[in-house]
Amino acid sequence: MNFIEKLELAQHKNNSLLCVGLDPVLERIPDLCRQSAEPFFAFNRALIDATADLVCAYKPQIAHYAACGVEAELLSTISYVRENYPHIPVILDAKRGDIGSTAEKYALEAFERYQADAVTVNPYLGGDSLEPFLNYAEKGVVILCRTSNPGGGDLQGLEIDGEALYLKLARLAATSWNKNQNILLVVGATWPDELAKVRKIVGEIPLLVPGIGAQGGDLEAVLKAGLDGEGRGLVINSSRGIIYASSGDDFAAAARRASLELRDAINVCRKSQTV
């Protein structure tokens, strides 16, 4: 089973397009977990146990661990999902990108060391720089396309023969780069018009959409723009809105409520889009 099949099965099983971003910041981890010898892992484990029947994926962002030197806790987190919820894929959000033998090392980091099901990558170095990732045919490779930040357009929005760079990229990703059919793209929720243009180009390639919640993306507009013909094809990520739903020791129950609410809000919109 490859990554996209695993993702679709989890989406179906949990009736969910919701991905929870596991981006813990030590100062915001509630006391209950902060007293643990492994506060990042303790926090994540409680969040995972509280939400595993509501999500289609988890997405830990690696910088949050690397900044503090707690790679071991990132590894424990991914292992915990694999052992306890093996049907839920883990997307390692690392935005890696390099060339040749160095890209191979980054692929080893994501897929062998951390055993992630997918990794986010940066396409600026071109198609050959992504091959070491894409060659893992059973893994997912999630390529940055149109990012959610205000400056995302500085390069991505530049026009080439009347078409923006991110659309050229989407075309490359959907065709010549996608030999193993294991590519996904990142398009920020803050740009629903751009999301619609990407969807038109890439057919049924799944799109990972950050920027709902804290960054202000509009859920209904996102779904309208991004769902594929079968009302699927999106992975809607929320991090801070879920994991910090409460700053107290009831954080896990609060995360569950927030996940349920967002999953169901997505499904209501999804239904109204597809009927």
Added chain:
Amino acid sequence: MNFIEKLELAQHKNNSLLCVGLDPVLERIPDLCRQSAEPFFAFNRALIDATADLVCAYKPQIAHYAACGVEAELLSTISYVRENYPHIPVILDAKRGDIGSTAEKYALEAFERYQADAVTVNPYLGGDSLEPFLNYAEKGVVILCRTSNPGGGDLQGLEIDGEALYLKLARLAATSWNKNQNILLVVGATWPDELAKVRKIVGEIPLLVPGIGAQGGDLEAVLKAGLDGEGRGLVINSSRGIIYASSGDDFAAAARRASLELRDAINVCRKSQTV
């Protein structure tokens, strides 16, 4: 003293534009070091001691450590340079890039955890994604511009109003992004014509040039294209050609010979360019 001043001092002191890439691969580390409890660090330490009077910088590539979970040995390596050769700057080659609070975490990783003097970053996410790095005014931020790989042109070479993307980027980097005057750019040695175009746009901004040696870049062409008006402004990186100059236990002496040879070859070309 900011990064670029530190770099120029080291270039002057060692009469060198040579940067040695510390990219160890366990299978290629000679027996003498492989028996150590910290083989990556033992290898690097010997290389550093053998070359510290011949280089202007060291550039460890982080994926080589992350793939094997030896972040501690990367940290030991950088600390060793800082303690023993404090005038030699360390460029952490990580090619990071993300937005907002996540980019801040990556900046913490490079500048606080590892105490690097500079870090390589990927510009695809735009100017605001680089600010958390650029805000460290005393640190160097080395932005990918035109990479040395065959596919580097897939995006970087696309033409916008008759000018390639990497040149648009060079212009942004040299002007509106460079408020703290701490930007450098990466341009591969495999593209001397492109290097000349970048130099023309960016004035005296230093350029980090990988791709000499294993990747086949032509030294004379690179220097002709890339030196600034004062015969400086380049950091010429070599990794495999130096660190694997011998596969035996004489690797450090061989690395010294290879470094001396390349440093002097650069200086001979440099002299003939500037007189």
